[in-house]
Amino acid sequence: MSPELEKCPRSLLVCEKSNFMNEKSRHDIHVSKHSFNYKISVLIPECAVLPANISGVISNFSPYYLVRDLPVYELLQEKYYETVLQKGTVYAVSYNTKIDEDNSIALLPRGQLVLSLNKDAYEQLGLEGRPSLYNHRKAMRYVVTLNLSDKTLAPGTKRYQRVLSGLKDRLPLRYDFLFTEYNTGGDEDKSLYKLLSQYKPVEHKAVLSHHTLKNLPCPTLYPSDLKGTTLSCDPHSFLEWLGAVNLDISCENAADSFLSTYICPEPKSSVSQALLCTITGFISPEDVYLLLQELRKYFDEPKFTPWLSLTVHGFMDSPVSWGATEHGFLKGGENFYNLVCFKNQDYWLHMATGAHDGCPP
């Protein structure tokens, strides 16, 4: 058989271990740079009920808004400009646009607007951009990045007029957008909603669901053995097991079973119960960080379990993954990270991306 048939798309997994109390720990940077979060999944072994402090943080997550048919040039209007730049916590991504087929647009905090355009749209728009890092032989996709905080793009400048006329006249892009901003609890928090009110934004809250799993085979993890050479299982097996738990896949199959031979990785133990909690929506990195802080506090009192896990999935179709690193969709658009928090405040951080992605930071 041709060796071509045995090839697979490239994937990357970065595994880090450190301690939350370590000054140089970069867990906060990694969380804050992953701007577009679709789903969070928390697994707490030996726990039956969602702790009140954690459900409290989740219920206080900022809402997100779906705005239908928003012209992209509106994001350059002065009123958005000032609000977005001043606050530095507004995130937006185009909704229901597939980055491997359509144009996809995202707004990062501090006013960075990223447009991932197909060749025709790019040529019609006439703005300066660069070819996508993930083009095959011919350049079919281009990325235009506009830094709205840049002085050369201030309202009134020539460049600003050019960009505005491009988005208004040459290629009037209009998409459904998801907006969210991190709410600090002040009066100015409703300003985003007021700004978008002309386009009738529909408010949504992240959907929380949780259930308790019984008699779950669970890998034994030791914080010092990240690579899984001696005491723990290797990272890929651990992430596979987490996927199995999230997808309700049986981890106890016989080696000669016709259907499936999947088993929980060794070394393992059986836990009588575990809490699986998922939150779905458009969640800001600031809210993820708050949840992480509360999960760390879970070990302030003695607990049976030595670890718990937090997984955050990014949007498949966002034009960026971590920071401004370009993200694409080849056979999949995965960009997720998983934090295993240990009771001594050690942590493991696994960051995974697919073929059309840069290496996680």
Next chain:
Amino acid sequence: MEEPTTFERHVYKNASVYHYMKISLDLENGKRSFSDAQFKQLIISALKELYGEVGAAFPFDLLKFDPSSLKAILRVYNKGLVKLWSALTLLGSYQNEACAFRVIQVSPFLLALSGNSRELQLGESLTS
């Protein structure tokens, strides 16, 4: 009290041994009842049809099967991904009834199959 751990960082490229596929079976005349063994046998027969007995002789796991929606999650070694995917694509009929496998998601990480943002549906879209 355990000593806090030292910093470590490892980058793995293509280290996942398996790929995972979330698929669903569409039948022309609507749903019919399949057991999980029948479903797996259907996929094996699709592989044999395209690649022959020897070409189809590689294992894959039916990790999960939902008989009501005919959705399933498969696990296959990387070397077998292209063969499995192509066999699923080219299967056209089952017991003289037209059918098609839809590949919903493919990933080298099983965990990624639990977080597919393309499933986020917030009502009818006006700009599709």
